[in-house]
Amino acid sequence: MNNIGGLLIDLDGTLYHGRHMIPDADKLIAALRKAEIPFLFVTNNSSRTAASVAAHLREMGIDANPEEVCTSSLAAARYVAEESPGAAVAIIGEEGLLQACTEAGLTIVTEKPQYVVQGIDRSFTYESLARASRWIREGARFVLTNPDVMLPSDDGITPGAGTLAAAIEAASGVPPVVIGKPESHLVAYATSLLGIKPEEAVMVGDNMRTDISAGAHAGCRTVLVLTGLTTRDNLEDYQRLTGVKPDEICADLAELMVLLGV
CATH class of the missing domain: 3.40.50.1000 (HAD superfamily/HAD-like)
Known part of the structure; x- marks a missing residue:
């Protein structure tokens, strides 16, 4: 995947399940830093501050800073x-x-x-x-x-x-x-924080109804990871329900890193 201005990365179901890190989530973030690809953690969660979201990620071993968190x-x-x-x-x-x-x-x-x-x-x-x-x-x-x-x-x-x-x-x-996913306001806000246009951003998430729909509505490229809600078995149903299709599908985060070339 070329010409990536920045990644918008969902959290629950994409990088972790509850208090448990999804395999390779820590490696993905480390690889993005090494490759100097800008990114934000983008979440519908409205209850936590950016600092508490970052702390939750660090507790699981995922390197995160409050300024990298974009909440609804x-x-x-x-x-x-x-x-x-x-x-x-x-x-x-x-x-x-x-x-x-x-x-x-x-x-x-x-x-x-x-x-x-x-x-x-x-x-x-x-x-x-x-x-x-x-x-x-x-x-x-x-x-x-x-x-x-x-x-x-x-x-x-x-x-x-x-x-x-x-x-x-x-x-x-x-x-x-x-404001939040699946509407486009949250994604548009995140791209503005990165200083890029929506078409330069890639939305990464596990949920067709929220993550992928929001990215598509905002004009971003989208990558569905099969690490959470959406599976091979229900993908077709979700595509029919949402009326959108992801640009790319990755079975896991290791496959995502290959796709991103990091």
């Missing part, structure tokens, strides 16, 4: 800040989203927001739902970090940010602006 919270905060600098924002989310919005110069409020910015919030309550839907009905813009309906956890599958957003949308009658 960072992209959502940038989206609002560019549209309305210093806007009054109500946060429904966790540390990663709160920090991102604060660092983007937004004003965090608990009444009369211009925006309701929502991510995963494991302390979400009926009162949260009532307040958010009221604000949105009164004219606040509804911005969703990522549409993931379900998330894996140590206790099995749990509701994600998309599940909470569905309740808020039902109560307010207003759909959100979606």
Whole structure:
């Protein structure tokens, strides 16, 4: 694969499963550094700060720095800040989203927001739902970090940010602006951080519905790795469901390194 301006690399299912590194993930990152190929870790996870994501990777033996992490919270905060600098924002989310919005110069409020910015919030309550839907009905813009309906956890599958957003949308009658994968905002933000055009970037991920779809929607080349959600058995179904096809398919990360020539 030639003329790579930078790689956008998914995390869960691509470089690790939960707390366990996928084979050769550490070697891939080391090889990219040696070859001086720019990259970012691009994740829909809105709960963690960039520093905590990088720390999680390092704990597994994958070399990572906070400035190499691009989360849906960072992209959502940038989206609002560019549209309305210093806007009054109500946060429904966790540390990663709160920090991102604060660092983007937004004003965090608990009444009369211009925006309701929502991510995963494991302390979400009926009162949260009532307040958010009221604000949105009164004219606040509804911005969703990522549409993931379900998330894996140590206790099995749990509701994600998309599940909470569905309740808020039902109560307010207003759909959100979606920032994370499969929409293109997160990928466009990541390419801007690398200083490259989307067509110069390569999106690498294991999920046809999020990673590959987002890359395709943003105009990037895409590489599907069969290390997580998508398999040879379900690939055709996912292609039919999403209406997109990856530019390249690699069985594992060792095969990806061969494809990249690193």
